[in-house]
């Protein structure tokens with residue numbers, strides 16, 4: 001069963017493993033026909049499409065929960081929703097066949113939004129972002145699983161736009177994952193701070209959508225991906 | 229403010245400590261309740277959320293239709309300084325309401341080294357730190373928990389203490405204050421109302437006088453509303469007592485991240501150093517039916533994967549094997565495991581142990597407490613060398629390779645021989661391991677010996693005792709280090725300066741409040757954390773206040789001396805404690821009262837102790 005859920009503002013600092021445990025406990029509470037792993041220390045089977053960086057709000061996150069037998073997606077969503085704390089909200093569920101690929105393998109990118117208050121510093125960040133989008137290259141320190149090295153992060157951003165209003169500055173971009181992973185909002189923001197020559201700015205980042213690549217090459221919401 | 233908090237959270241270590249929103253914390257909106265209670269735990273979130281008492285009272289208060297209870301914890305240093313800088317007051321986890329906007333602010337007193345955190349939390353929450361500086365618009369500050377049994381070092385900061393089992397008295401306190409609030413009564417009247425509730429102590433209504441030698445000469449109420457003796461509250465029937473069927477489930481890993489099922493309260497063993505053993509008398513068990521019902525509800529509401537059977541001495545629960553088996557069978561399909569904390573070596577736990585899969589992975593803990601039979605008799609630890617050796621043999625044969633041995637040093641009448649006895653036990657443990665043939669025993673022997681420094685506690689037979697001076701403790705620790713330099717054995721010891729301060733507060737009187745206040749002014753906080761503890765500042769605080777720390781920690785008290793906590797009736801009488809002390813000095817043991825009543829004083833309260841009828 002594929003579940004779309006929101007990791008809201010209040011719980012954006014919960015780490016990946018903690019989130020996993022919270023959902024497992026919710027599944028145990030729910031009484032849904034879940035599957036357990038074998039072994040000395042059995043746990044509930046569950047996998048996420050893509051770990052969300054700590055501190056980022058996830059508006060449409062995805063997880064795959066294997067179930068025993070048939071289960072109506074609407075009822076599944078409703079039952080799980082009741083078992084989860086309000087800060088983790090179920091948006092929908094979808095039953096998929098056994099041969100559906102793992103979510104992790106389908107992820108091709110994401111839509112990211114970064115919000116800041118309107119200050120002289122964030123105005124500079126907005127300007128830096130325009131420059132960033134106009135340019136071809138932006139080299140900054142980025143950590144991958146294996147190493148921390150100077151990387152050109154520009155290719156990660158497929159498209160980007162910036163909105164400046166009295167309320168604040170909003171950056172919105174489509175992030176394209178590359179071989180060695182994705183781009184964290186904090187890394188982009190650090191690069192923009194360097195460009196704008198400001199120390200740091202306060203911001204809140206959202207992952208609006210996880211993307212997959214459809215058979216025809218278009219980027220589509222992961223939850224809409226059809227197998228075959 | 230919310231925006232400023234969110235931004236600050238981006239900059240601190242472990243922000244999830246401050247964000248709440250856990251499962252089962254969805255309490256009613258604070259604005260809709262007639263009366264609000266801030267349950268304050270004077271330590272960090274991880275410690276607070278591991279505490280069973282907090283969860284019990286949180287659920288009791290939120291079950292009252294007219295009240296709301298929210299949680300407040302001590303922020304870590306980075307958050308503290310950020311909050312001060314950004315002028316963010318200390319706020320509750322649920323609704324982020326500043327502390328001073330609650331009607332009642334309640335602290336739980338679990339250990340002495342958290343006292344400075346109370347002052348820090350009040351101050352950060354905009355509540356005047358000193359009780360006599362509070363006005364009608366400020367919250368009423370209450371406190372309870374085991375350390376409330378000697379409330380005097382906190383008398384200047386807490387408006388009212390609740391003594392004993394909290395389940396009932398906390399509701400009476402909330403009801404009384406709710407009534408006062410509706411009637412708009414001034415603070416002084418509210419406190420008088422509280423003083424009239426059984427089990428409540430309002431320190432401002434009492435006067436303490438001292439002799440020239442510094443001892444207490446006189447202690448009595450100065451207001452007709454206040455009783456001369458404050459009687460501790462008891463829950464007679466645990467089965468009938470409220471117990472939460474839903475508890476908060478934190479996201480982040482806390483110290484005890486599991487369902488804690490209190491199977492009984494109290495302990496019959498009568499170890500003479502143990503305050504909990506005296507304070508929580510008599511022993512009261514929950515029935516199998518009630519425990520099964522509670523366990524089911526808790527598993528349903530939390531989804532936890534482990535239930536821990538909790539009490540002072542779970543091995544003594546009369547139907548332990550039935551309980552373990554029943555629960556394991558019941559939750560097998562949900563893969564919930566059952567575990568037993570605080571194992572006692574003299575309990576019939578072997579069978580139950582074999583069933584609890586969880587224990588298998590960790591090490592086994594034994595608490596002989598003292599190194600020789602003589603000293604174990606002095607402290608009435610009813611464990612013999614033979615018992616211990618049998619249990620160690622069982623453990624090593626049963627596939628464990630790692631055992632922990634807990635000892636205390638500086639116990640009354642301790643001699644060199646007793647320290648050597650510790651080393652002998654450690655060596656015997658090593659030998660017991662090697663006695664199991666290779667191939668049949670688990671690999672990687674580890675015997676960990678811990679020696680805590682003895683702290684004399686009020687309401688124990690050792691309440692009159694002096695603690696060893698820090699110099700002597702250090703010498704003994706050196707000696708133990710030398711003696712325990714044994715292959716396969718590691719030795720852990722404690723910082724004697726922390727134990728010294730614990731002793732000062734445990735046995736302190738009202739003058740310790742000045743020292744506490746001064747130490748906090750000098751910047752002491754989070755003293756329970758080794759990296760934050762500043763003994764030098766504490767010593768300066770004693771000097772600045774002209775208070776002699778050794779008077780509290782290192783002085784043997786006379787039998788006739790009026791002790792600062794004598795005005796509290798905890799059930800066990802001073803006469804019995806003295807008798808026990810005298811027996812201790814003669815190394816005479818007292819039987820477990822399951823074998824027959826020893827007349828501790830609890831029998832005065834009709835229908836309370838099921839063993840003495």
Ligand code: SF4
Pocket residue numbers: 496509510511821822824825826827828829830831837838839840
């Ligand atoms: S009254 Fe008797 S049986 Fe009951 S706790 Fe006291 S000594 Fe033990």
